[in-house]
Amino acid sequence: MTVLLAGGAMTPFNRRKDGSSLRDWCRTAFARALSDAALEPQDIDTVVFASESDFFTLQLNPAAVITDALALTGVRTLRVEGGGASGHLAVQTGAALVLSGLARRVAVIGAEASAAHLDAGKVGKLYSLSFDAWTDGLTGVGATSIYALSVLDFMGRTGATTDDLAGIAARNRQNARHNPNAHLPLDITAADVAASPVVSSPYRRLDCSPLSDGAACVILARPEDLPRSGVGRVRIAGMGAASDRVRLGDRPAPGQFPAKTKAALQAYQAAGIGPEKIELAEVYDSYSGAQLQGLQALGLAEDVVASERAGRFTGEGGLPVNLSGGLLGQGAPVGATGVAQILVAAQQIEATFPGLRPASPPRRALVDTHGGIATTCAVMILESLA
Amino acid sequence: MNFHLSLDYRVPTGCLEPFFEGLRNGVALAERCEACGRVQFPPGGVCGTCGGASLGWVTLAGTGTVILRTDTPDRTFALVRFDGAANAALVEIANPAVQTGPGMLMPPPEGPPRLFFALTDPAETPHA
Ligand SMILES: [Zn+2]
Numbered sequence: 077m078t079v080l081l082a083g084g085a086m087t088p089f090n091r092r093k094d095g096s097s098l099r100d101w102c103r104t105a106f107a108r109a110l111s112d113a114a115l116e117p118q119d120i121d122t123v124v125f126a127s128e129s130d131f132f133t134l135q136l137n138p139a140a141v142i143t144d145a146l147a148l149t150g151v152r153t154l155r156v157e158g159g160g161a162s163g164h165l166a167v168q169t170g171a172a173l174v175l176s177g178l179a180r181r182v183a184v185i186g187a188e189a190s191a192a193h194l195d196a197g198k199v200g201k202l203y204s205l206s207f208d209a210w211t212d213g214l215t216g217v218g219a220t221s222i223y224a225l226s227v228l229d230f231m232g233r234t235g236a237t238t239d240d241l242a243g244i245a246a247r248n249r250q251n252a253r254h255n256p257n258a259h260l261p262l263d264i265t266a267a268d269v270a271a272s273p274v275v276s277s278p279y280r281r282l283d284c285s286p287l288s289d290g291a292a293c294v295i296l297a298r299p300e301d302l303p304r305s306g307v308g309r310v311r312i313a314g315m316g317a318a319s320d321r322v323r324l325g326d327r328p329a330p331g332q333f334p335a336k337t338k339a340a341l342q343a344y345q346a347a348g349i350g351p352e353k354i355e356l357a358e359v360y361d362s363y364s365g366a367q368l369q370g371l372q373a374l375g376l377a378e379d380v381v382a383s384e385r386a387g388r389f390t391g392e393g394g395l396p397v398n399l400s401g402g403l404l405g406q407g408a409p410v411g412a413t414g415v416a417q418i419l420v421a422a423q424q425i426e427a428t429f430p431g432l433r434p435a436s437p438p439r440r441a442l443v444d445t446h447g448g449i450a451t452t453c454a455v456m457i458l459e460s461l462a
Numbered sequence: 463m464n465f466h467l468s469l470d471y472r473v474p475t476g477c478l479e480p481f482f483e484g485l486r487n488g489v490a491l492a493e494r495c496e497a498c499g500r501v502q503f504p505p506g507g508v509c510g511t512c513g514g515a516s517l518g519w520v521t522l523a524g525t526g527t528v529i530l531r532t533d534t535p536d537r538t539f540a541l542v543r544f545d546g547a548a549n550a551a552l553v554e555i556a557n558p559a560v561q562t563g564p565g566m567l568m569p570p571p572e573g574p575p576r577l578f579f580a581l582t583d584p585a586e587t588p589h590a
Contacts, residue, residue, distance in 0.1 A: 211504045214576040224532035325550035
């Protein structure tokens with residue numbers, strides 16, 4: 077059975093200063109996604125909402141409230157949470173509901189207010205509870221330090237350097253300059269990254285993805301439940317999800333992301349392809365080095381450092397990565413992040429992405445998202461229906 | 463609109479309470495798996511090798527060695543392998559002026575029990 081991404085939309089990702097609310101962002105994303113899918117609100121029978129933390133949204137049971145705000149009544153509504161992977165896992169959940177026959181047309185809406193509601197220090201403190209709050213958390217360690225320790229191990233094993241990381245941080249911001257929805261469309265170079273203040277060595281300010289506000293929505297359905305049988309849309313060819321030990325210290329190799337490898341293998345197997353068939357990827361670059369760690373775990377390069385240095389992951393390269401800007405450039409309103417990653421990858425296949433695009437549209441794209449530090453991993457392969 | 467929320471949590475630590483009690487006193491209390499013998503510090507309630515849930519407590523010397531270290535503008539964190547443990551612990555470093563090497567678990571100066579580690583350096587007096 078085939079599940080299609082029948083349509084989708086996102087709000088700009090940024091730090092909202094216009095007084096608009098999370099409910100407004102969800103309404104906007106939902107209305108535009110419906111329009112993109114040529115559907116009416118009454119066509120939707122299920123809403124899957126994704127957000128990471130009620131401390132950010134200040135709304136418990138948010139799925140019910142957002143569904144109500146969308147003027148939908150009598151539909152199945154639920155919320156999916158998986159840390160940074162919340163949005164991606166919500167799309168997988170929506171697809172599973174369609175595949176099971178329980179739902180016909182699902183609206184998956186991800187949203188987060190990680191910038192406008194609280195000051196950055198408080199958000200950072202809450203994010204530090206994304207790891208083991210009892211051991212790692214009580215030391216006061218923040219997410220950046222945990223990612224820093226992981227990437228140091230990766231650098232030691234692979235020879236990746238801070239120059240490699242800075243190059244990624246700069247490139248993703250340059251990619252974002254073409255993306256009208258991007259939070260950080262910055263005209264910067266690797267030298268600017270290297271000159272930004274240290275947050276947790278080796279990571280500097282510009283190696284870190286931003287705290288963003290925003291929402292994204294995709295509509296899922298089988299071809300027979302869509303106008304014109306969904307011709308021209310993108311199908312979900314494969315999905316995978318897997319977990320890892322939560323604490324870095326409990327992992328044999330703290331710089332490697334084996335759960336991501338497992339999730340990717342499931343997705344490749346379901347799609348009936350190997351990684352060499354992937355023509356474009358949106359990879360979870362919460363930090364610059366995580367992009368390289370992710371690409372390695374996903375099996376998308378024999379030697380990820382050599383490929384990075386050879387330009388393979390640029391817009392003109394053999395495997396364009398994060399042409400949206402990724403989390404570093406497009407931004408990261410957590411619940412919306414994975415939904416937006418999937419949306420922009422589908423738009424690349426449809427050749428409708430409103431930013432940087434490869435010379436010819438990819439036939440297949442991979443989307444990679446995780447929560448914690450590659451603790452809750454989710455991978456999806458999208459394919460053109462043609 | 464503004465909304466103020468202030469929360470004071472009481473967090474029972476369940477089966478890991480002896481570990482936290484040890485940390486308060488700078489004592490490294492580790493779990494030992496009765497099935498496979500794995501010793502883990504910090505503990506987790508389940509064996510990281512065989513998944514066994516029958517675990518006893520053993521006291522380690524509290525000494526260990528830094529594997530990886532990261533510095534923020536005001537604090538330093540490290541992954542430390544404690545002597546006798548199969549896994550590693552994420553700790554705050556008490557004396558970041560010493561770069562790396564061996565050291566010892568110590569009681570945290572204030573706040574809740576946590577993994578606090580002083581590096582050994584004969585040239586320095588570790589500040590408590
Ligand atoms: Zn065991």
